[in-house]
Amino acid sequence: MRKGCSGSTTSSWAQLQPHLPTNQTGPARDDDRRIISGAIHILQ
Numbered sequence: 043m044r045k046g047c048s049g050s051t052t053s054s055w056a057q058l059q060p061h062l063p064t065n066q067t068g069p070a071r072d073d074d075r076r077i078i079s080g081a082i083h084i085l086q
Contacts, residue, residue, distance in 0.1 A: 055075060062074050 058078070059074075
């Protein structure tokens with residue numbers, strides 16, 4: 043994996059995670075890290 047690719051490094055994820063929504067009603071959320079990594083992969 044390339045350095046900094048997909049924001050999946052532990053330090054990058056630690057900075058991003060507090061900005062994700064929590065305590066939402068409705069269906070259970072999928073794994074945020076997997077979803078964001080996939081979106082970044084598609085955009086690249």
